[in-house]
Amino acid sequence: MFIINRTVNFPKLVFVTKNSSPLQDLRRSLSTSLKQNSKGFSAVMSEALDKLEQKQIQNKIEHETAIEQVKSTKRQKRELKRRKWVDWNTQDEQAGDTKRAAFDPANRVKRKKCAMLLSYCGAKYFGMQRNPGMQTIEEELFKAMLKHKWITEESFEAAQAACFQRAARTDKGVSAARQVCSIKLPDSVDIKALNEDLPEDIRVFGVERVTKGFNAKDQCNARTYTYTLPSVAFADCTEKHDFENYRTVAAHLEKIKDTLQLYEGTKNFHNFTSRKNFLDPSAKRFIMSFSCSEPFVSLQGVEFLTLKVKGQSFMLHQIRKMVGLAIAIVRGNTTAATLERALTEERLDLPMAPGLGLVLDTVHYERYNDRYGRDGIHEPLTWSKQETEVKEFIDRYIYANIYETETRERSMMEWLETLPLHSYDARRDDAQTTMNNDDAVNRNKQNDDDDE
Numbered sequence: 001m002f003i004i005n006r007t008v009n010f011p012k013l014v015f016v017t018k019n020s021s022p023l024q025d026l027r028r029s030l031s032t033s034l035k036q037n038s039k040g041f042s043a044v045m046s047e048a049l050d051k052l053e054q055k056q057i058q059n060k061i062e063h064e065t066a067i068e069q070v071k072s073t074k075r076q077k078r079e080l081k082r083r084k085w086v087d088w089n090t091q092d093e094q095a096g097d098t099k100r101a102a103f104d105p106a107n108r109v110k111r112k113k114c115a116m117l118l119s120y121c122g123a124k125y126f127g128m129q130r131n132p133g134m135q136t137i138e139e140e141l142f143k144a145m146l147k148h149k150w151i152t153e154e155s156f157e158a159a160q161a162a163c164f165q166r167a168a169r170t171d172k173g174v175s176a177a178r179q180v181c182s183i184k185l186p187d188s189v190d191i192k193a194l195n196e197d198l199p200e201d202i203r204v205f206g207v208e209r210v211t212k213g214f215n216a217k218d219q220c221n222a223r224t225y226t227y228t229l230p231s232v233a234f235a236d237c238t239e240k241h242d243f244e245n246y247r248t249v250a251a252h253l254e255k256i257k258d259t260l261q262l263y264e265g266t267k268n269f270h271n272f273t274s275r276k277n278f279l280d281p282s283a284k285r286f287i288m289s290f291s292c293s294e295p296f297v298s299l300q301g302v303e304f305l306t307l308k309v310k311g312q313s314f315m316l317h318q319i320r321k322m323v324g325l326a327i328a329i330v331r332g333n334t335t336a337a338t339l340e341r342a343l344t345e346e347r348l349d350l351p352m353a354p355g356l357g358l359v360l361d362t363v364h365y366e367r368y369n370d371r372y373g374r375d376g377i378h379e380p381l382t383w384s385k386q387e388t389e390v391k392e393f394i395d396r397y398i399y400a401n402i403y404e405t406e407t408r409e410r411s412m413m414e415w416l417e418t419l420p421l422h423s424y425d426a427r428r429d430d431a432q433t434t435m436n437n438d439d440a441v442n443r444n445k446q447n448d449d450d451d452e
Contacts, residue, residue: 174355211378225319263309285312328422
């Protein structure tokens with residue numbers, strides 16, 4: 001803002017507003033024009049105001065252009081984040097730049113945090129976690145939940161919108177008897193109707209209301225896995241044995257149990273996973289128990305054993321490598337001294353057992369149950385009411401598949417032939433390179449627990 005005293009000479013023009021660049025430009029323009037031209041004050045003033053107006057219009061156009069470029073950049077970033085399995089033919093894209101219709105609060109469905117119990121046979125799936133272009137457990141589950149309006153389209157596109165979290169990830173081909181997921185769901189859900197739209201090898205057995213801050217992974221204080229395999233896998237490697245007719249003797253069973261107990265306690269398992277070195281604190285894991293069942297004969301006439309391990313958490317391939325080394329020790333391919341060395345700083349060449357027999361058996365919430373299970377509002381997450389249904393499912397779909405597939409394909413027998421190829425010694429060729437690279441890899445790997 002400026003004030004012009006027309007009764008005095010032009011040099012007495014008084015500027016009231018300071019630090020205003022348009023006014024400064026106007027003042028300079030007026031001064032220059034009066035010096036260079038013989039025009040009157042009114043003509044010079046008119047020219048200066050026209051220039052100022054043109055410059056303001058130009059600045060406004062440039063500002064609007066910059067805003068549009070920022071919006072375009074944000075749209076491109078959103079497009080890059082969108083996943084392949086989502087149909088992005090949304091109402092917003094159909095309507096172009098028009099605004100979406102106002103949201104009607106009457107259409108809102110109130111959702112609360114719940115724990116969901118599900119079982120699945122992972123034989124034909126590429127793991128639990130969603131993966132674009134792959135058939136996974138979560139993909140089938142989310143499609144069914146969306147169809148029955150357990151979740152919104154937004155939650156289907158981005159699971160974090162529904163606060164979804166699985167207790168443990170399972171790798172390709174790995175099954176789960178009692179997997180637990182936390183997710184926000186409506187107050188009333190029809191489990192029977194949902195299961196009708198799920199594949200027969202995936203079933204939801206229960207939904208329980210939990211606390212607002214419940215997280216299926218963080219609140220889980222232990223996990224139990226089982227590994228079922230033909231007992232002939234532990235037979236002496238120096239002798240030939242028949243796959244169908246082999247039976248374990250009591251003394252040999254005790255040797256198996258003694259070997260498995262060597263894993264119990266807090267130890268450094270960097271040799272039983274990938275991309276970890278001895279100094280990485282996350283390589284230390286606490287194994288609460290590692291046991292072996294009594295031998296039993298399947299319907300196919302083959303004797304099997306079930307190994308059961310309970311721990312706070314497990315790393316990628318950890319259980320399969322623990323089982324693989326235990327088999328090699330009992331068979332005589334190596335000695336228990338190899339297991340002792342594997343828990344030290346050395347990097348050893350260790351075998352990894354096939355994934356067929358591995359099953360996530362139970363996820364434990366003892367601490368949560370002690371605190372909230374008896375508060376009169378929440379039920380303890382023991383799922384005792386659903387246990388009969390769960391056992392029927394795992395016997396029919398999970399263990400039956402293990403027995404039939406192993407008897408037909410004999411994947412364990414083929415794998416046993418590779419045990420003599422392992423050195424069970426330090427990996428001299430790549431040990432130094434691996435140690436140098438592990439630190440960088442571990443910094444980038446944020447969450448590698450429970451990948452079995």
